Amino acid sequence: MLEISEIFCSIQGESTYAGLPCIFIRLAGCNLRCDYCDTTYSYESDISLSINDIITKIKEYDTIKLVEITGGEPLLQPEVYQLFESLHKDRYTILLETNGSISLKDIPKYIIKIVDVKCPGSGEENSFLLENLEFINQENDEIKFVLSNNFDYNWAKDFIMKYQLNEYEILFSPVSGKLNFQDLAKWITEDKLPVRMQLQLHKIIWDKDRRGI
Numbered sequence: 447m448l449e450i451s452e453i454f455c456s457i458q459g460e461s462t463y464a465g466l467p468c469i470f471i472r473l474a475g476c477n478l479r480c481d482y483c484d485t486t487y488s489y490e491s492d493i494s495l496s497i498n499d500i501i502t503k504i505k506e507y508d509t510i511k512l513v514e515i516t517g518g519e520p521l522l523q524p525e526v527y528q529l530f531e532s533l534h535k536d537r538y539t540i541l542l543e544t545n546g547s548i549s550l551k552d553i554p555k556y557i558i559k560i561v562d563v564k565c566p567g568s569g570e571e572n573s574f575l576l577e578n579l580e581f582i583n584q585e586n587d588e589i590k591f592v593l594s595n596n597f598d599y600n601w602a603k604d605f606i607m608k609y610q611l612n613e614y615e616i617l618f619s620p621v622s623g624k625l626n627f628q629d630l631a632k633w634i635t636e637d638k639l640p641v642r643m644q645l646q647l648h649k650i651i652w653d654k655d656r657r658g659i
């Protein structure tokens with residue numbers, strides 16, 4: 447059984463898949479407590495479901511074959527690996543959103559990983575497992591920095607330089623209500639930084655505090 451916070455269909459709001467309809471499977475539980483966390487409700491489970499129940503539920507969304515497994519932190523539940531297999535067998539494109547603190551060593555190659563590196567503004571600066579850089583695939587995976595302020599921006603820039611991540615798909619995402627979007631756009635263009643700025647599209651479309659978006 448997997449502990450689930452919610453399952454819903456929405457528009458993918460982040461990553462290079464932004465804009466596409468996507469089914470979200472939000473697993474419950476997180477080992478971190480980021481200052482800006484917008485899914486605190488996911489710390490506790492709302493429902494326990496078997497893999498079969500989950501697959502039956504998401505098949506209701508019919509033609510949508512893009513699934514994101516998110517949290518909380520989805521890798522805290524070992525059974526998530528069976529969910530990967532079942533979704534893969536059913537030919538879903540699978541995105542995995544993970545907070546970077548848990549080993550990615552055993553994640554199957556067919557999973558597209560979106561891996562957070564927590565910046566100082568999160569309050570979880572030291573959570574990133576450096577050995578994970580070895581398991582992030584340059585072709586398919588994405589590395590995300592959520593930025594609260596200019597200090598975070600420079601910290602992320604230094605991290606990219608230090609670990610030579612220029613060839614990776616890098617996402618810079620401002621914390622809404624904390625970092626002005628135009629300021630971030632200005633810094634990126636002034637520095638000619640080869641990163642993708644992303645706004646959380648789902649929060650622009652819907653009420654930012656709404657669940658299931």
Ligand code: SF4
Nearest residue numbers: 476478480483518545
């Ligand atoms: S890792 Fe994600 S779910 Fe966990 S506290 Fe941070 S923002 Fe919230």
